[in-house]
Amino acid sequence: MSTIQQEASRRPSVSMSPQLDMDRIIDDRRTRIIVCCGSGGVGKTTAAAAIGLRAAERGRQVCVLTVDPARRLAQSMGLTSLDNTPRLVDGVDRGNGGSLHAMMLDMKRTFDEIVEAHSDPARAAQILANPFYQSLSSSFAGTQEYMAMEKLGQLRRSNEWDLIVVDTPPSRSALDFLDAPERLGRFLDGRLIRVLASPAKATRPFTKVLNAGFSMMTGALTRLLGAQVLRDAQTFVTAFDTMFGGFRERADATYRLLQAPGTSFLVVAAPEPDALREASYFVERLDEERMPLAGLILNRVHHSPATRLSAARSLAAAETLESIPNEGLVPADANANAVTAAALRLHAERMSLGQREQRVAGAFASAHPAVPVVEVSALPVDIHDLAGLRRIGESLGGLQGKSPRIS
Amino acid sequence: MTARDTDWDGVRLHVVTGKGGTGKTTVAAALALALAHGGRKVLLIEAEGRQGIARLFDRPPLPYGERKIAIGPGEADDGRDPGGDVYALAIDPEGALLDYLQMFYNARSAGKALTRLGLVDFATTIAPGLSDVLVTGKATESARRKAHGGGYVYDSVVLDAPPTGRVGRFLNVSAEVSGLAKVGPIRTHADTVARVIKSPQTAVHFVSTLEEMPVQETLDGIAELRRIAGMQIGGIVINMARPAVLSREELKALPEPAALATALAAAGLHSTDTLAAALADELAEHARHVELQDRERTELEAAGQPIYTLPMITEGIDLAALHRLAAELRDQGAA
Numbered sequence: 001m002s003t004i005q006q007e008a009s010r011r012p013s014v015s016m017s018p019q020l021d022m023d024r025i026i027d028d029r030r031t032r033i034i035v036c037c038g039s040g041g042v043g044k045t046t047a048a049a050a051i052g053l054r055a056a057e058r059g060r061q062v063c064v065l066t067v068d069p070a071r072r073l074a075q076s077m078g079l080t081s082l083d084n085t086p087r088l089v090d091g092v093d094r095g096n097g098g099s100l101h102a103m104m105l106d107m108k109r110t111f112d113e114i115v116e117a118h119s120d121p122a123r124a125a126q127i128l129a130n131p132f133y134q135s136l137s138s139s140f141a142g143t144q145e146y147m148a149m150e151k152l153g154q155l156r157r158s159n160e161w162d163l164i165v166v167d168t169p170p171s172r173s174a175l176d177f178l179d180a181p182e183r184l185g186r187f188l189d190g191r192l193i194r195v196l197a198s199p200a201k202a203t204r205p206f207t208k209v210l211n212a213g214f215s216m217m218t219g220a221l222t223r224l225l226g227a228q229v230l231r232d233a234q235t236f237v238t239a240f241d242t243m244f245g246g247f248r249e250r251a252d253a254t255y256r257l258l259q260a261p262g263t264s265f266l267v268v269a270a271p272e273p274d275a276l277r278e279a280s281y282f283v284e285r286l287d288e289e290r291m292p293l294a295g296l297i298l299n300r301v302h303h304s305p306a307t308r309l310s311a312a313r314s315l316a317a318a319e320t321l322e323s324i325p326n327e328g329l330v331p332a333d334a335n336a337n338a339v340t341a342a343a344l345r346l347h348a349e350r351m352s353l354g355q356r357e358q359r360v361a362g363a364f365a366s367a368h369p370a371v372p373v374v375e376v377s378a379l380p381v382d383i384h385d386l387a388g389l390r391r392i393g394e395s396l397g398g399l400q401g402k403s404p405r406i407s
Numbered sequence: 408m409t410a411r412d413t414d415w416d417g418v419r420l421h422v423v424t425g426k427g428g429t430g431k432t433t434v435a436a437a438l439a440l441a442l443a444h445g446g447r448k449v450l451l452i453e454a455e456g457r458q459g460i461a462r463l464f465d466r467p468p469l470p471y472g473e474r475k476i477a478i479g480p481g482e483a484d485d486g487r488d489p490g491g492d493v494y495a496l497a498i499d500p501e502g503a504l505l506d507y508l509q510m511f512y513n514a515r516s517a518g519k520a521l522t523r524l525g526l527v528d529f530a531t532t533i534a535p536g537l538s539d540v541l542v543t544g545k546a547t548e549s550a551r552r553k554a555h556g557g558g559y560v561y562d563s564v565v566l567d568a569p570p571t572g573r574v575g576r577f578l579n580v581s582a583e584v585s586g587l588a589k590v591g592p593i594r595t596h597a598d599t600v601a602r603v604i605k606s607p608q609t610a611v612h613f614v615s616t617l618e619e620m621p622v623q624e625t626l627d628g629i630a631e632l633r634r635i636a637g638m639q640i641g642g643i644v645i646n647m648a649r650p651a652v653l654s655r656e657e658l659k660a661l662p663e664p665a666a667l668a669t670a671l672a673a674a675g676l677h678s679t680d681t682l683a684a685a686l687a688d689e690l691a692e693h694a695r696h697v698e699l700q701d702r703e704r705t706e707l708e709a710a711g712q713p714i715y716t717l718p719m720i721t722e723g724i725d726l727a728a729l730h731r732l733a734a735e736l737r738d739q740g741a742a
Contacts, residue, residue: 039427039428040426040427040428040570041426041427041428041429041621042427042428068572226591226592226593226594227591228591229591229593270428272428273723274459275428304685304689305684305685305688305689306681306682306685306686306689308678309676309682313676317671317674317675317676318674320673320674320675321670321673321674324673332662332666333666333669333670335657335662336662336666336667336669336670337670337673339653339657339661339662339666339667339670339690340666340667340670340671340674340686341670341674342652342653342657342690343652343667343686343687343689343690344674344686345652346652346689346690346693347686347689349721350689352721352722353721356721356722356723380692380693380695380696380699381695381696381699382618382619382620382699384619
């Protein structure tokens, strides 16, 4: 056994975790929704797209719902505009009878559509023109998450796809996806906003009872925000009132969808302390909410095709080579020595990076030993075409497994 | 105090943004350390309540209050630079709101009552721009705060801002609030904050890695801020750069694996054929990576801002690593 393998068997490592079998999940017809979560910058969108492509090429009717894809990744799937409609992706192998659609979420339009669907044209126009609504629908911190869930619910209810893969909005915390819709729902249905609406509705006896606390509150809000903000909010609430119950109900229904057996959550993380800490919080939270976690995608892992040569031995060999005098060597040999020494230093760096990643991932594995893990190797180039997505899909499907490979 | 020109003399508020995963908080912390020399006092502010700064400096979670967190390096070689102090503050919207009420209405206790009623959450919810204004407001206030003697309390303030995708909205406070509040106290406050942010005293630095998506986001972010009149774009910090192990020419003409195998044998290693093949693959991949990095660097250079390059630290970031990055930033003229 080599030094590295011995070390790996002593220390906590992801090799203790069960292998996440992505193909079993996407081949299982009972899987109807896959949610990819994780903190920003870990490759969530790419993972969602790769899973969608692989599932489609294995025969599923797939729709990928993405929130904020990198431009070239979006182009690779034929998404040129943010038009809120699923588009058929060209270039997908449909030999197994599957297909791939993809769409980008337009949160404001999704919100507008809900308003239009739930009120008569005159009232809808009034709501859409309200400055408070405009601000809420385009910049409230939870709107994107709420609308992503709303869109997911719509796609699922349409029954046009047998698998929906959703990529959660880029937020600082993976938990925002679960919390924000609840927050927006609570806010829109909340008691505070109802009290706020009541002067406009002129329910005198009611306000009289609440008078003391109420005037203190509106007084404070006016002081803070100014009277006009409060008036806009009151007008909005009054116009919106008929829809309120609907909002909370819809958020709850989508939330239940996420707890249903046909849903699989995948947590995506890079092998870095911050990303794995977020992943850990998320895994614990899913457990509390009884939401079905399928496993962890450990993305951008550095592997080496020569794991048997440890960092320390590689550096020592580089030093040996560098100490050989060039005199008496033909230029080609001197050059080969120099290049080989550089390659050995490169290898040493890669081995220590890989070791650090395994150590960090090992901490996650020991805290969550039952969570299945699949590793995806770091690629030397960015992904922006279907061929690249297919390669990631192969990694996820375990074709390259956890064995050392050349990325 | 050492008289030494830096690229950002005159800037008192350094805003640091970057795509998630590029090491924005690490760079903000290194910049704060780099600025803390010659007896200077620097405040490092975390805007998003993740307690990333406390973790970087290996401290327990920071309370809402300004705490000394590190000592700047000084100049070891001339012995006259006594170093400086780095203070840290983790802002949350609630604390910032209480400060605001205290500052303008002397009404902190009323604020606390509001907090108990859940009104702070409510207020920041019905006015989505409010928390941003409060957070940027706290940062600009600390940058302008005067001591009794008349000088500034902090020589520089470094703000670890939200990621690139949201920074335009975050900083464009007056525009964000104007949609909601045309008049009123928050509007007035937002306008004051905006005047500081859109002045030569403030610069917005972007952190990127040499990968396609972060570079694209950086360029988009710079373009977005350039559309906001008065906003000063700072430097681009290339983080986690992996230096090429060989020259570009050598990488283009790599020797055959057989030649590598001979050299490996000379270095005393065994199974040299398989090893040489594996190392040749690693070298070829490195060459592709270097090529990609070069292309992305050219893209960033086209933005026309000063560029600073920080190396990848494979061992992970600790205080020693932060000092190393701070020294790089100083050497390259960022601070």
